[in-house]
Amino acid sequence: xxIQSSAVKSRIVGAATKFFxxxxxxxxxxxxxxxxxxxVKGAIYYxxxxxxxxxxxxxxxxxxxxxxxxxxxxxxxxxxxEVLGRYTKTRLxxxxxxxxxxxxxxxxxIERYGFVDDVRKDFDEFERTQLxxxxxxxxxxxxxxxSDINSTVNLILMLLKSIEIPLFLQEEYKExxxxxxxxxxxxxxxxxxxxxxx
Amino acid sequence: xxIQSSAVKSRIVGAATKFFxxxxxxxxxxxxxxxxxxxVKGAIYYxxxxxxxxxxxxxxxxxxxxxxxxxxxxxxxxxxxEVLGRYTKTRLxxxxxxxxxxxxxxxxxIERYGFVDDVRKDFDEFERTQLxxxxxxxxxxxxxxxSDINSTVNLILMLLKSIEIPLFLQEEYKExxxxxxxxxxxxxxxxxxxxxxx
DNA sequence: ATTTTGACTATATTAGATGAATGGTCAAAT
DNA sequence: ATTTGACCATTCATCTAATATAGTCAAAAT
Numbered sequence: 039x040x041i042q043s044s045a046v047k048s049r050i051v052g053a054a055t056k057f058f059x060x061x062x063x064x065x066x067x068x069x070x071x072x073x074x075x076x077x078v079k080g081a082i083y084y085x086x087x088x089x090x091x092x093x094x095x096x097x098x099x100x101x102x103x104x105x106x107x108x109x110x111x112x113x114x115x116x117x118x119x120e121v122l123g124r125y126t127k128t129r130l131x132x133x134x135x136x137x138x139x140x141x142x143x144x145x146x147x148i149e150r151y152g153f154v155d156d157v158r159k160d161f162d163e164f165e166r167t168q169l170x171x172x173x174x175x176x177x178x179x180x181x182x183x184x185s186d187i188n189s190t191v192n193l194i195l196m197l198l199k200s201i202e203i204p205l206f207l208q209e210e211y212k213e214x215x216x217x218x219x220x221x222x223x224x225x226x227x228x229x230x231x232x233x234x235x236x
Numbered sequence: 237x238x239i240q241s242s243a244v245k246s247r248i249v250g251a252a253t254k255f256f257x258x259x260x261x262x263x264x265x266x267x268x269x270x271x272x273x274x275x276v277k278g279a280i281y282y283x284x285x286x287x288x289x290x291x292x293x294x295x296x297x298x299x300x301x302x303x304x305x306x307x308x309x310x311x312x313x314x315x316x317x318e319v320l321g322r323y324t325k326t327r328l329x330x331x332x333x334x335x336x337x338x339x340x341x342x343x344x345x346i347e348r349y350g351f352v353d354d355v356r357k358d359f360d361e362f363e364r365t366q367l368x369x370x371x372x373x374x375x376x377x378x379x380x381x382x383s384d385i386n387s388t389v390n391l392i393l394m395l396l397k398s399i400e401i402p403l404f405l406q407e408e409y410k411e412x413x414x415x416x417x418x419x420x421x422x423x424x425x426x427x428x429x430x431x432x433x434x
Numbered sequence: 435a436t437t438t439t440g441a442c443t444a445t446a447t448t449a450g451a452t453g454a455a456t457g458g459t460c461a462a463a464t
Numbered sequence: 465a466t467t468t469g470a471c472c473a474t475t476c477a478t479c480t481a482a483t484a485t486a487g488t489c490a491a492a493a494t
C-alpha cells in the first residue's frame with residue numbers, strides 16, 4: 039500500500055471516529071463515512087474488510103492514545119504511591135472521554151460486541167503490565183510491600199473496571215469524584231510499608 | 237383489612253415473588269399470578285393499585301430479608317474489622333441470590349424501573365447506617381481510625397455498589413471471588429490503627 | 435498497478451396494519 | 465369485605481411490504 043492510499047485510510051478512520059463517537063456503531067452507516075470524505079461506500083471496503091473491522095480500528099486508536107498517555111505517567115519519576123494516584127486519576131479522566139470504549143462496555147449488558155474482544159484484551163494486558171511495573175518499582179525502592187503482588191494487581195484492576203460502569207454509563211463521574219480520591223488514599227495506605235500488618 | 241384478607245395478600249406476594257424472580261417484571265402477567273392462587277386478575281387489584289406497586293412490594297421483601305440478616309451481623313460481637321469483613325461477604329452472597337434486585341440494577345442500563353426508587357433508596361440508607369455503626373464502633377474501641385468517617389463510608393458504599401454490577405450481571409462472581417477477599421483486607425489494612433507496631 | 439466507482443445482491447431494519455394479550459376498571463355477585 | 469368476570473384502552477406480537485444497509489464486483493479512472 040502506498041503512502042497516498044494510507045492517507046485515505048487515515049481519513050476513513052478519522053471520519054469513522056467522529057461518526058461512531060457521536061452516533062454509535064449501529065446508527066453510523068458506511069455510506070455516511072464515505073460521503074464525509076467524498077468517496078463512495080465501496081472505497082472503504084478496499085481498506086477494510088467490514089464495518090466491524092473499521093470500528094475495531096477506531097476503538098484501537100482510541101485506546102492506544104490512552105495507553106500512550108498512561109505510559110508516560112508510569113515512566114515518569116516520582117515515588118510509586120504518587121504515580122499510582124496519577125495513573126488512576128488520569129486513567130479515569132481519559133477513559134471518561136472515550137466514547138467508543140463506553141459503547142463497548144454498555145454493549146456488554148445488551149448485545150456484546152465480540153469483534154472488539156481482542157482490542158479490549160490488549161488493553162487489559164497493557165494495564166496489568168503497567169500496574170505491575172508501578173508496584174514492582176515501589177517494592178524495589180522500599181516504599182511498598184505486598185504479600186502477593188499479583189493479587190494486589192488483580193484487586194486494583196477489578197476495582198478500576200468496576201467503577202468505570204457507574205462512572206461512565208450512569209454518569210456518576212461527579213458524584214463519585216470525591217470517593218475516587220478516597221480510594222487512591224486507601225489503596226496507598228494499605229500498601230504503604232510499615233503499615234501493612236499482614 | 238381483616239386477618240384473612242391479609243393472608244390473601246401474602247399469597248399474592250408469594251406467587252408474585254416466584255414469577256418475578258423467574259421471568260422478570262415484563263414477562264410476568266397479573267393473570268399468571270392470580271391463576272397461581274386460584275383467583276382472578278381483578279382480585280389482585282383489591283390489594284394492590286398496580287403491577288408496579290406489587291413488584292415494589294416483592295422487591296421490598298427481598299431486600300428486607302437481606303437487611304435482617306445483615307443487621308444480625310452488625311449487632312453481633314467481635315472486633316469491627318472482622319464484622320466489616322463478614323458484612324461485606326454476606327452482603328454480596330445474599331444480594332447475589334436476589335434476582336429481582338438484579339433486574340432493577342440491570343434496568344438501570346436500559347429502561348430504568350423508576351417505581352422502585354424508594355425501596356432502593358431505603359436500602360441505601362440502611363446500608364449507610366450499618367456501615368457507620370460498624371466503623372463508629374471500631375473507632376470507639378480504638379481499633380480503627382479515620383480522617384473522615386463519612387468519606388470512608390461513601391467509599392465503601394461506592395465500591396460495594398460498583399462491584400455488584402460485574403459480579404451479578406456479568407456473572408463474574410467466581411472470577412472476582414479472590415479479589416473480594418483482597419478488597420476486604422485492603423479496606424481493613426488502611427483503616428487499622430497502629431499498624432506499624434508489632 | 436492501485437484506487438475508485440456505481441450498479442448489484444442479500445440481508446437486516448423499519449413502517450404500517452391487524453389481531454391477540456395485558457394492565458387496569460368496575461358494577462354486580464358472593 | 466372480598467371476589468368475580470365482563471369490559472375498555474393500551475401495549476405487544478406478528479405479519480407484510482418497503483426501505484435501508486452491509487458487502488461484492490466488474491469496469492472505469494487514476
